[in-house]
Amino acid sequence: xxxxxxxxxxxxxxxxxxxxxxxxxxxxxxxxxxxxxxxxxxxxxxxxxxxxxxxxxxxxxxxxxxxxxxxxxx
Numbered sequence: 001x002x003x004x005x006x007x008x009x010x011x012x013x014x015x016x017x018x019x020x021x022x023x024x025x026x027x028x029x030x031x032x033x034x035x036x037x038x039x040x041x042x043x044x045x046x047x048x049x050x051x052x053x054x055x056x057x058x059x060x061x062x063x064x065x066x067x068x069x070x071x072x073x074x
Contacts, residue, residue: 004046004055013043021050028063041065 004025005011013028025048030041040062047057 008044022056023048023050039065 008027010027010029012025014026016024016026018024025046027044027046028041029044030039032038033040042060042062044060045058046055048054049056
């Protein structure tokens with residue numbers, strides 16, 4: 001996981017340990033889109049096999065904070 005952290009350039013946002021000998025490191029990245037002036041947010045998931053410490057799966061998902069904030073109630 002330290003090699004992935006070096007490659008990403010920042011520490012994980014969260015770490016999830018599964019019961020299946022896998023640990024998922026979630027890296028959150030955001031930037032401001034100059035065309036729309038909206039913040040764009042991605043979660044990058046890196047799944048490690050805890051037995052042999054290999055990367056098992058990598059995927060990302062965009063987080064739509066605007067929609068999320070519109071659903072938050074007082």
